[in-house]
Amino acid sequence: MSEQPAREDQRTLDAGEIVTVAPALMVEMGPCLYVAIDGFDDPRYTIARLGGDGYQWPNVNREDLIPTAPRHIVRVTDADGDIAYIAG
Numbered sequence: 001m002s003e004q005p006a007r008e009d010q011r012t013l014d015a016g017e018i019v020t021v022a023p024a025l026m027v028e029m030g031p032c033l034y035v036a037i038d039g040f041d042d043p044r045y046t047i048a049r050l051g052g053d054g055y056q057w058p059n060v061n062r063e064d065l066i067p068t069a070p071r072h073i074v075r076v077t078d079a080d081g082d083i084a085y086i087a088g
Contacts (some may be wrong), residue, residue: 011067012039013036013062014036015036015039018035018070019034019035019036019066019068020033020034020066021034021060021065021066022064022066025064029049029057030084031086032049032052032084032086033049033050033087034050035047035048035049043061043062044058045060047065050084050085051084051085068087070087070088073085074088
């Protein structure tokens with residue numbers, strides 16, 4: 001089970017920090033773990049799916065990113081055969 005800080009945690013994210021996305025973005029992006037690649041024009045970030053194919057989502061609002069520190073990370077394969085990681 002992942003331990004997530006309160007939603008009020010709006011501190012600046014560091015490159016390499018693991019995050020999940022807000023429910024509004026899960027429909028498009030899924031419940032996977034993501035990595036903050038870079039912050040620019042604060043409060044926007046570029047993120048990539050942990051273990052993904054290198055695709056990056058630029059300009060994601062900080063308020064849509066939830067820092068997480070999962071105790072376990074589980075590798076999963078989706079219906080398309082793509083590998084992703086989720087909090088276990």
